[in-house]
Amino acid sequence: MDYCSSLHLTSIKSLCANWIADDIPSHFDIGGLVVGSRPAVAHLYMKQSGVLAGLPFFQETFNSLPGCVVTWSNQETNTPNPDTSKYVTQPAVEGEKYTYDGRPILLAVVKGPVNQILRGERTALCALSRCSGVATDSRTMVDFARSINWNGSVAGTRKTTPGFRVVEKYGLMVGGADTHRLDLSHMVMLKDNHIWACGGDITECVRRARSGCGFSSKIEVECRSVSEALTACEAGADVVMLDNMKGEQAREAARVVKGKYKGVVVEVSGGITMETMGEYTGDDVDVVSCGKLTQGYQCLDFSLKIQQD
Missing domain, CATH: 3.90.1170.20 (Quinolinate phosphoribosyl transferase, N-terminal domain)
Incomplete structure (x- = not known):
């Protein structure tokens, strides 16, 4: 390629x-x-x-x-x-x-x-x-994912070196991982600080984001529970990130979300390494993101x- x-x-x-x-x-x-x-x-x-x-x-x-x-x-x-x-x-x-x-x-x-x-x-x-x-x-993480018969995406994050982002994102691509969003303009991601700064109202956060980005950009919402994930889906989020959950908890949350919102992309994240990735992968998980790929x-x-x- x-x-x-x-x-x-x-x-x-x-x-x-x-x-x-x-x-x-x-x-x-x-x-x-x-x-x-x-x-x-x-x-x-x-x-x-x-x-x-x-x-x-x-x-x-x-x-x-x-x-x-x-x-x-x-x-x-x-x-x-x-x-x-x-x-x-x-x-x-x-x-x-x-x-x-x-x-x-x-x-x-x-x-x-x-x-x-x-x-x-x-x-x-x-x-x-x-x-x-x-x-x-x-490449090591992607190869491991395939070895355990999981065909989802292994992704980086925006935890890149300032001024060196293009090199690290390019390295992800060459290694076969998903680059995730390339910068703040690439996709709307509403993290916990965005939600807290908006009064804790996920629905209002998504509404404001959609009014700004229109139909051409996806919106991802960081969620700490199944309840938050379902709220984000109902509000119109395209992607939900199940953040900092244990492996079994994340897989069960993904199953619940996919059971009700099949078209939503489910990402799991939060300190995941190659040693622990197998605990998070499953049929209902679309993306496993790992900050260590560009940070460690x-x-x-x-x-x-x-x-x-």
Whole structure:
């Protein structure tokens, strides 16, 4: 699947250029002064098993630096022959799951002025390692869901890093998880604070939301009980989130809601991990959302090494 086509290229260019600018706020790069601007070659290595994700961010980071060119190992030109005693070359495929056998996996070659390569090194690697971490955790949870014969959606949440949301949401997509709402404008979600700030009246909250968003947006309501969920459905909610319930309690609440409102999407959420997800899944549960996918993920290990002449 061409995940990269889902990204707005102009926005990604601007995002990556801003990352580079943020890393040199005083306009001086003394390390770059030390090494100069001679032509250099660097190898991108993956050094941990997992799902590869984030190639567009790595690519655009170096595109924003003068003279730098990235050649991915699935491209035939300018890709070195593998020295299998030190590393193994594999095609760089977004969304592919790689197995690390102790030898670094060569995925790309970066050519350009050495000071520019080093200027972009850490920024590009940070985006790649974090995006791949989200994708790897997402794939693990989705694979587990399928292994227990549950075909609902494993979703992220809006618990993303400010300024880094697009990378983490993209990682969810590449890993096979649902991105959930991409931002505050994507779907109306009425959480407990919205309801409390509206006097605790779920029906009035939904009414106001519908008057604002019209027919074109879905409305989701966070519910703490079956009673609240049924009230939200009656008011016209499209999605109910059963939040912070125990597994058996959540499944029973979902059964009651679906029994009366078959067209409503039922989501369960609240501290769910892969270890506990099986307690929540069932025929009446459509979505299991997990904030940990974008809030507690492990970064994958990549390195970019300048090659000696």
